[in-house]
Amino acid sequence: MNLCVGIDIGNAKTELAFESNGQIQMVRQPSVISYLPKTPEANDLPLEQVMENLFDNLVVNISSPSIRRNGDYIVGKKAMQHDGIKTNMTLSLGGKSTHDVPIITSLSLVAATAIKDHYENKEELPESLSIDLKMATAIPSSEFSKQNAKTLEDRFKTKHNITLYVGDYQVLVSIKVNECKVTEEGRTAMLAFFNSDDKILEGFNKIYGENKAPSDFMKARTLHADIGDGTSEFVVIEGANPVQGLSKGKRLGVGHASDVAISLLRDHLNISDKFTRQQLQDWLEKDNERGQLARDVMKEATFVQSQSILEEIQLSFQELASSDVDYILVHGGGSITFKEDIHEDLMDFAESNHFKVVWIPEKYATTMNSRGTYYLAKMMFS
Template identity: 45%
Template sequence: MEMKYLIGTDIGNAKTEIVYEHGKNEKEIRIVKQPSVVSFLLSKPDASDISEKAAIATLMDNLLVHITSKAIKRDGLFYIGNKALKNPENIRNMNIQLGNKHQHDIPVIMSLSMLAGIAILDYYEENGELPSSPLKLECDMATAIPSSEFTKTNAKILEDRFLSGEHLITVYVADRPVQVVVQFSRVKVTEEGKTTMLAFLESGEDILSIFHETYNKESEKKIEMSVKDFVDKRVLHADIGDGTTEFIYTIGMNPVPNGSFGRHLGVGHATQEAIRLYREELGNQIGDITRQHYMKLLSENGERAEIAKQKMKEATFLQSERILETIIEAFQTKTSSEAEFFFVHGGGSIVFKEDMCDNLVNFANQVRAKVVWIPKKYAASLNSRGCLRLAKILFENKEVPQS
C-alpha cells in the first residue's frame, strides 16, 4: 500500500508538530503533536493485553517503534513522546544549551515515528483494519532549524539525513508489528520563524483579536485592520520557543537579509531555572526531572505542584525580562528602528504573555509602533502551518502572496 504526504514539521525542543492535509477531495488540515522526548529500550516490553481497536484509539499516546535508518547514529527500539514521559528510564530530550538540531537524532526519530503512526491511523480510518503488508510512504516536507544555527551547510546536512534512503519503522500496535517504509522525495530546511507570515496571511481574522483588544479598549479612534493589511508592513517577529527565541525582521512576505538571529532564550531555560529552584526547595532530595516532566507537574494539584508553579512564576519573570531586552536590541540594530509592528508568537508567547505583553506595548508606544500578540489558538502552530504552506509553494507550485 503506497501513501503520499505533503507535510510541514516543527521540530521544536519542547514538542514536535506535524501538519498535513487529509482527504482526497475536501481536504482538512490535521495537526499532530508530541513532546520531543524518546526513551531508548534494550528489549521489547511485553505487549499490552488490549484489543486492536483500543490500541488504535490510543496509538499516538503509546508509540513503541523500532527504527532502521541511515539518518540516525544507531538503529533501535524507542518509546516516543507521551509514552516516553510515562517510562522515564533512559529518557532523552534535546540539550537546549548546545542546540545543533541538524545533527541531533531526536528530531529525526520523532518525525519518522510520528509519520509512521499517522500513516497507520489514516489507513485504519479508511479501511477499518491494520495493513497486511508494509505501508510505503512517499513524503515531501518543509521544516526549519533555529536562526542561531542556520547556515546553508547545516540546512543541507539535515535535508540529506531525511533524504538518505528508505527509513524502516516498525510500529507495535498492541501485540502486532506494523511495518512502515518512509522515503522522502523532497525536503526543504529553512530558518525558524521565516514561515510565520505564510501562516499568518492564511489565518482567520481572530488572529488579530488581542491586537484589536489592546488598541481599541480605551481609544476613541478605533483601529480596524485585517490580516491582508499586513502584506506590506515592516514587522519584527519574536518567535519564543523552548530552547531558542528567533528574532526575524520581515517587510511584507520577505525576510530582510541579515535581519534575523536567534538567542538561547525561552520556556526551556525558564523551566530549567525553575527546576533548580524547585529542587533546592525540596532539599535536593529529588532525582533528575526533564523539562517535559516539570511542565506536566505544573498542570497537576497538590503541595509539590504548587511549589513548582511558584518557582516557575519566578523563573518566567526573569526570562521574560531577557527576552524583552533582546526585542528592543533587535529593533534598534536589525530593523534600524524602522519596524512598524512587533509580532510575538511561538509556544513561549503563551507562557510569557502576563509578564511581557504590557511592557512591550509600553515600549512600542514610545517608538510609535504596535504589538500584535498572537492568540493561543494560533501561537504555537504558526511555524508548522507555515512550513506546510512553504511545502505547497515549493513542491506544488502554489504561488506565495506578493508584497
Template identity: 40%
Template sequence: MNMKVAADIGNSTTKMIIEDELFSQPSVIRRLMKKPQVSETDLKEHVANLDNNLTVHITSPAIKATADGLYVVGHKAITTDLDKVQNMNIKLGNKHKHDLPVIMILSMIARKIIKEKFDETGKLEASYSADCELSSAIPASEFNFEKAEILEKRFATKAHTVIVHLGEKKVAVNLTFKKVKVTEEGVPAIFALLSEDETILDELNQMYGKENGNVIRPSDLKKMKIFHVDIGDGTTEYIYTIGINPVLDASTGEKRGVGHATEEATVLMNEELNGYMKVNRQSFMGIAADETHNLHSEAKNALEIAKGSQANFILEDTIEKVSNKAGNNVDMIAVYGGGSIQFRDYLFDDLKQFADQIKTKLLWIPEKKAVNLNVRGLDILNRKVFFRKKR
C-alpha cells in the same frame, strides 16, 4: 502513497500537519532494550491508543548507526522512567545534527499512515510504503544554508524503515523522502498570519485601529515591516520581515524560552528539596501543571521566579535587536509561539511601552493560534511554494 509533511520540530513539542490533520507529540524519546509487555491484544484498541503508546523500531541512515533500535516516543516516553528519557539539549542547540528530531518525524509519519490505513480498511497489512515531501525549520540562531542542507540530506539520501509495535502485531512503514526543504524558524509564520481570519487581529484593532477608524486585516500584513518575536522552549527567534521576505542579516535567535525558565526553576526546586527528589525538566512541568500534586505550590513559585528572569532577557533582546538590526524601522512587533502564552503576564506591558515609544504597534497573537503558526505556515508553503505542482 504520497504525502506532504509539515514538521515543526520544537524543543518541547513536535507538531505535524499531514493531509490537513494537525497532531503533536512531546519531543521526548526513550530507548528500550526489549519489547514492552503486552496486556491488550485488540488491534482496534492499539490503533486508537497509538498517540499515547507510540512504540517503534527505527532503522535509518539519518541517525547514528548505534541509534538504530527500539523506542517509545512522545507521551509514552514521559509516563515511565523519566531519568532515562532523551530530549533536546536546549543549551547546545545544533538541531540539524540531533537524532531526536529525525526519530520524532519518522515515528509520527508512521503513526499517521497506520491510523489512516486502519480507518480505511479496519485491518493492517504487514507493511506500507510512502513517498514524502517534507518541510521543516531550524532556529535562526543556527540557520545557514549549509546547515539546512545537512538536515535535508539526512532525510533525502536513502530510505528509512519504521516498525510500529501494536501489541503482538508489527507493521513496517518504509519512507522515502523525494523532496525536503528546511527553512528558518519564524519565517513560515508570516504565511500563516496572512491566511488567518480577521479575529487574529481583534486585540490589535482594539488597541490601535479603532482610534483612527482604520481596521487592520491579515492581508495588510504583507505590506508591513514586521519584527517577529517567536518564543519557544529552547530558543526565541527574532525575525525581521519586509512583506513576506525575511531580512536574513537582521534575523537572529537566542537561547531563551520556556525550557530555560523550566531548567532554572528545576534547579531552584531541587535546592528546595535538598536533593531528596531528583526532578528533571519534563517531570517538573508535570508537577507545575498538576494542582493536586503535593509539590505543586513549590513548583509554581519556582517557575514564576524563573519566568520573570527569562522575560527580562527577551525584553532586552527585542529592544536591542529592533534598534540595531532593524534600525527601529518596523510597523509592528509580532509575538507568538508557545512561550508567548507562558510569558505574557511578565512581558506584555513592557513590550507595549517600548512599542509606543518607537511609534509602532504590538501584535500579541491569541493563545489558541500562537502555538501552531509555524507548522501551519510550513503547511501553506508546502502547498503554495515548496512542492507546488508545476503546470
C-alpha cells in the same frame, strides 16, 4: 501513499502539520525519546483502544542510515513516563541538524499518522505501508547556515523503515523522503499568519480599535519575535519575505526558565536527576501540592528569563530592524508563558517608538511554525 507535511522540531515538542479533508491537522508529542535494549512486550488492550491513544503510546523500531543507533525506542509522552534514560535536546548545545531526536520523533509521528489514517478510512490495521514524503522544517537562526540546513535535509532525504508496535501487532512503514526543505525558524511564521482566519487579530483589533485582517499586512514591515523553548528567533520581514541578513536567534526561552525552575524545585523536593523539562510541564498542569509548587518556582524563574527576552526584542527593534517596523508580531509557545511579564512593558515601548504590537493569541501561537512549514512544503512541492 503520498504525504506533504510541515514539521516543527522544537526543543519541547515535535509537531506535524498536514492536510486532511481540506483542513490543516496537527499532531504533536514531546521531543523526548528513550532507547530500549530489548523489544517491549505487547499489551493486550483491544485494538480500538490502542488506536484511540496511539500518539501517546509510541513504541517503534527504527532502521535508518541517518541515526547513530538503530533499534527500539519509546517516543514522546510515553518516553516521559518511562523509567529508563531519557534523551531530549540539550539547550546549551543546540545542534538540531545533527541530533537524532528530531529524526526519530518526526518519522515516528509520520508513521503513526499514516497508520491511523489508514485504520480510520479502511477500518483495518495495515500490515505495511509505503510513504512518499515531501516535507519542510526549520532550525534556529543561531544554528542556521546553508551547510547545516543541507546536513539535515540530507539526513531526511533517504529511505527510513519504521516498525510501529500497535498492541499485539507490528506495522512496517517505509518512508522515502523525496523532497525536504530546511529553513530558519521564524521565517515561515508569516505564511501561517496570512493563512489564518480573522480571529487571529481579534485581540489586536480590540486593543487598537481597528478592523484588520491578515491580508492587510501584505505590505507591512514587521519584526517577528518567535519565543520558543530552547531558542527565540527575531526576524525582519517585508510583506511575506524575510529581509536577507536581518535575523538572529538567541538561546532564550521556556526551556531555560524550566531548567532554573527544576533547580529551585530540587531545593524543596527530592526529585530524580532524570526529571525532564517536559515532566515539569506536566506538573504545571496538576491540581495538587506538587503542581502548585511547580507553578510557584516556575513563576520565579520565568520573570528573570522574561526580562532578558524583553531586552532582546527591544535590541532587535533598534539594531536588527533599525527602529523601522510597522508591527512587532510575538508568537511561539513562550509568548504564552511570558506574556504576563512582558506584554505591558512591550506595549509601552511600542507606544514610545510609534509601532504596534500583534500578540498572537494562544490558539494560534504554538502552531505558527508547523503550519508555516506545511504551507512552505505545499508551495514548493505540491
